[in-house]
Amino acid sequence: MAPQLDAYFSKVDELQDHFIERLRKAVAIPSVSSEDDRRPEVVRMGKFLESELKALGAHVEARPLGPQPHKEYLELPPVIIARYGEDPKKKTILVYGHYDVQPAAKEDGWATEPFELTIDDKGRMFGRGSTDDKGPVLGWLNAIEAHQKASIDFPVNLLMCFEGMEEYGSEGLDDFINAEAKKFFKDTDAVCISDNYWLGTEKPCLTYGLRGCSYYSIEISGPGQDLHSGVFGGTAQEPMTDLVRVMGSLVDTNGKIQIDGIKELVAPLTEEEKSLYKDIAFTMDNLHESLGSKTTIFEDKESTLMARWRFPSLSLHGIEGAFSAPGAKTVIPAKVIGKFSIRTVPNMEIPEVNRLVEAHVNKVFKSLNSKNTCKVIEQHSGKWWVASPKHWNFTAAAKAVESVFKVQPDLTREGGSIPVTLTFEQATGKNVLLLPMGSSTDAAHSINEKLDKRNYIEGIKLLGSYLAHVAEEPMNES
Ligand SMILES: C[C@H](N)C(=O)N[C@@H](Cc1c[nH]cn1)C(=O)O
Numbered sequence: 274m275a276p277q278l279d280a281y282f283s284k285v286d287e288l289q290d291h292f293i294e295r296l297r298k299a300v301a302i303p304s305v306s307s308e309d310d311r312r313p314e315v316v317r318m319g320k321f322l323e324s325e326l327k328a329l330g331a332h333v334e335a336r337p338l339g340p341q342p343h344k345e346y347l348e349l350p351p352v353i354i355a356r357y358g359e360d361p362k363k364k365t366i367l368v369y370g371h372y373d374v375q376p377a378a379k380e381d382g383w384a385t386e387p388f389e390l391t392i393d394d395k396g397r398m399f400g401r402g403s404t405d406d407k408g409p410v411l412g413w414l415n416a417i418e419a420h421q422k423a424s425i426d427f428p429v430n431l432l433m434c435f436e437g438m439e440e441y442g443s444e445g446l447d448d449f450i451n452a453e454a455k456k457f458f459k460d461t462d463a464v465c466i467s468d469n470y471w472l473g474t475e476k477p478c479l480t481y482g483l484r485g486c487s488y489y490s491i492e493i494s495g496p497g498q499d500l501h502s503g504v505f506g507g508t509a510q511e512p513m514t515d516l517v518r519v520m521g522s523l524v525d526t527n528g529k530i531q532i533d534g535i536k537e538l539v540a541p542l543t544e545e546e547k548s549l550y551k552d553i554a555f556t557m558d559n560l561h562e563s564l565g566s567k568t569t570i571f572e573d574k575e576s577t578l579m580a581r582w583r584f585p586s587l588s589l590h591g592i593e594g595a596f597s598a599p600g601a602k603t604v605i606p607a608k609v610i611g612k613f614s615i616r617t618v619p620n621m622e623i624p625e626v627n628r629l630v631e632a633h634v635n636k637v638f639k640s641l642n643s644k645n646t647c648k649v650i651e652q653h654s655g656k657w658w659v660a661s662p663k664h665w666n667f668t669a670a671a672k673a674v675e676s677v678f679k680v681q682p683d684l685t686r687e688g689g690s691i692p693v694t695l696t697f698e699q700a701t702g703k704n705v706l707l708l709p710m711g712s713s714t715d716a717a718h719s720i721n722e723k724l725d726k727r728n729y730i731e732g733i734k735l736l737g738s739y740l741a742h743v744a745e746e747p748m749n750e751s
């Protein structure tokens with residue numbers, strides 16, 4: 274190992290308590306992008322990053338994105354962009370992350386307060402955003418600080434782009450990235466995103482593919498107001514009765530999407546691709562552990578990985594306007610909005626998926642012969658992404674994994690979505706790599722989200738080591 278990396282790793286170990294305190298401060302800011310009344314907290318989180326970056330000597334700008342589409346009364350949180358280093362002899366790496374989080378409330382079933390970082394005796398650091406994506410975002414800041422405190426020259430110029438709306442479909446960011454591609458991001462040689470997870474708990478991976486996500490709502494309304502079911506039950510057509518039928522027609526218990534035409538859009542599976550899955554370090558036990566049960570659709574790892582990475586899935590998320598509190602309220606909701614999303618894969622095109630979804634919902638609703646009104650709305654869509662893992666950007670990351678974890682990483686795709694990945698690739702024309710920090714058991718988006726202390730600290734080493742290897746890799750584009 275290069276002596277400089279050795280010194281860097283030691284400094285990261287020495288500073289670990291300080292880095293955990295930084296994460297504690299970040300988790301304490303409930304920057305939930307999907308809740309209107311939490312918007313000031315999202316802005317506060319952006320300001321926190323801005324001041325931490327300034328303290329590290331980075332050039333920082335908070336760029337406004339204007340009003341939120343469909344919610345013009347709300348300003349989008351700013352994108353925090355920063356530059357650390359401006360040496361023309363060094364490569365320039367653009368890193369992206371998000372500082373917003375999914376909603377969380379103790380009543381949802383959290384064992385600890387979601388916005389208080391709580392560390393247990395196994396070194397698990399619980400808190401909303403710990404793994405998605407505050408830990409990885411702070412990882413870049415921590416890497417800068419460890420270089421400074423170890424008096425090691427920073428190996429690259431670092432451009433940073435941290436957004437506050439990722440969990441709400443990255444509203445406004447595509448236009449921003451396209452507008453800045455030839456300005457703030459013009460020197461970019463490669464892009465790195467740390468916002469996904471290892472497949473298991475022991476072996477790191479490099480990720481070269483993501484599914485897209487198209488999110489819809491179905492709005493069914495009828496009565497002028499909520500009704501007493503004793504007075505109106507049996508006399509009024511009920512929106513909820515229609516909605517559960519329409520939602521129930523979208524997907525079956527084994528995850529099979531029931532919308533005509535969807536499966537025909539999926540790229541056929543080749544024999545060569547099929548053979549890739551058997552060598553991936555992943556077991557059904559890994560899945561059972563992260564799932565918290567054995568209620569899987571498939572019994573084998575190959576089918577499971579394919580279902581997660583290269584086939585579409587449709588998930589039902591919830592019903593707005595429905596009675597959901599404990600107890601037994603005898604209400605007939607007047608208007609209900611069902612939410613679902615489709616994870617998309619090559620070669621599914623967004624407009625075609627939208628057309629098939631709309632046709633299906635309208636057909637099923639019509640078959641109910643209901644006098645209620647039904648509308649399907651596309652909330653947001655992001656396209657799938659698949660890149661070449663043979664690029665020097667991936668080679669540098671693989672060497673970094675070996676230097677920190679002493680293993681060769683698996684090359685994986687991911688079931689989740691990071692809509693701007695493709696935007697960065699297209700806008701900069703450069704290779705994008707996903708370099709995860711967290712593990713499969715981190716429960717991102719769920720209750721009891723956590724990041725293991727080991728993943729955080731070794732992850733900071735990984736990010737710094739990646740930058741050191743990037744500096745040394747010849748730039749043969751492939
Ligand atoms: C993988 C990433 N950490 C993530 O959680 N992304 C979200 C992004 C999203 C939200 N709506 C649509 N896409 C996800 O995959 O759900």
Ligand SMILES: [Zn+2]
Nearest residue numbers: 371405406468
């Ligand atoms: Zn994320």
Ligand SMILES: [Zn+2]
Nearest residue numbers: 405440717718
């Ligand atoms: Zn997320």
